[in-house]
Amino acid sequence: MRRISASRSLGVTTLGAALLSLASQGASAQMSCEQISTETLGVIGVEVTSKRAVAESETLPAHCEINALTAQRVGEDGWDYAVNFQINLPDDWNGDFVHQFNGGNDGSVNPATGPLLSGNRERTALGRGYAVLSSDAGHNGSAQNAEAGLAAGSRFGLDPEARSFYGYKTVEVLTPIAKQIIHNFYGDDPRYSYGVGCSNGGRHGMVTASRLGDAYDGFLVGAPGFNLPKAAVQHALDVQQLSSLNSDIQKSLTDEDRLLVASAVLHACDALDGLEDSLVSDTAACQATFDIDNYVCPEGQTDACIAPEKAEVLKTIHAGPMDRKGNPLYSDWAWDSGIAGSDWRFWKISSGIPPWGGNPLIAVMGSSSLAQVFTTPPTKVDGTPEELINFLLDFDIANDGDQIYARRGKFHESAMAFMTPPDAKNPKMKKFERGGGKMIIFHGVADPVFSYNDTVNWYNRLDENYRGEADKFVKLYPVPGMNHCAGGPATDDFDLFSKLVDWVESGNEPQAVTASIAAGNGERFSDWSEDRTRKLCPYPQVARYQGGDPESAESFSCE
Structure with missing residues (x-):
């Protein structure tokens, strides 16, 4: 202990x-x-x-x-x-401490209530x-x-x-x-001391584990923006690509368009986990299987297919931003049926918030952050919806994307230096691991803000550094269908904090975790029971159907 x-x-x-x-x-x-x-x-x-x-x-x-x-x-x-x-x-204190890491x-x-996420x-x-x-x-x-x-x-x-x-x-x-x-x-x-946060809060957790590894016993990290400056460059790519479909980004991809893409993903990938249940549990196999070009409208057809220009835009967005030499500036993204989720629309297409001009969150907070926080020197931008979206439209990704690494004058730290874990490229978290610390990470596969693939790639590097035994102190739980931190067509109600505490204080290594549909999440597909449960499996395991009630987590095993 x-x-x-x-x-x-x-x-x-x-x-x-x-x-x-x-x-x-x-x-x-x-x-x-x-x-x-x-x-x-x-x-x-x-x-x-x-x-x-x-x-x-x-x-x-x-x-x-x-x-x-x-x-x-x-x-x-x-x-x-x-x-x-x-x-x-x-x-009536239980004797322990939680640092609540906030988002945005x-x-x-x-x-300071300490939301336990999901x-x-x-x-x-x-x-x-x-x-x-x-x-x-x-x-x-x-x-x-x-x-x-x-x-x-x-x-x-x-x-x-x-x-x-x-x-x-x-x-x-x-x-x-x-x-x-x-x-x-x-x-x-x-x-015992714990850190808990999602999004930017998850980033805080990962940064703290690297910088203050002996000050905390455990971290619950959700949808971590540990490469947040890189993700901000993605915002520019999203807006530029979507605006190529319609100068009003809010009309670029309709709800029907996104549902068509979700249906295409399900058609290609739903059965890969052993059950067609409108949920893609085998994410890795899906990425190797799904090809959006197979669902593009042939000439003369417009119904029940994806318009070719929209497919091209989505392929570019999912590939991630590139520099002038064609090298990735961030990450690629996973194809997942959660693209139909309303949170995906809120972040990338339309917020519906009048003071924002209805623009998506990436064109408001995302734009101002890229301009004023994540590039050096910072660009002071006017806070109107028009000026903010124009900044992203005018941002030269190929030539200026590397400003996230820049230092100049009094700005002696680059955005990548002050925002990311010091060992993000080659993660080890030595002090945290040697002190017996434990970390649980969860990430929605359909997160529209921070790429699930980026988190997987980080975890794979960590696992390589620990010769295949990173799971002895860090567990990653993918959440199929889930958008940013919660929501989307997903079983997004789960208690990973209790699993973390049991791991830290009693040495009980977490395995499968049962998840249900959170109260208020009305985004389940029509063939789902409202009582559906699923097993969340520690990466790289996948929840595979074994027979029995298709709506029950007990019918699945992590393999």
């Missing part, structure tokens, strides 16, 4: 460690929330901005909610910066008695709303230090601070 002590966490050489009080407090009775102040909390460099005792509710236990800040400074762009955070300390561009302190919104770490930390990653995403409009959330990218805090420094600062607060409040150190 692995125990992380406050003294061990203080061994990490970070700004956060330097801010802590050097005096170690002895064990004492648990503090009350009413006692909390900057002075009584006793962590140098941390200012308490508010505290309140929160009564027990139907979903959360009674707890002390502390809001605070640290690392205050004035940026080179003239704006005020700080790391704002919230830590919730349950009255961060920029706000999401309530499509189930009810499971939380706080609800299970964990002390939970959440932060804004060192910048206020709404501070420049009046000036920057829709580009405000990424305007922090004009300040080089804010970029670094977003990428990795905030976690380095807050990890020892959070553990010291827990120690001072409860009079004891957390027994």
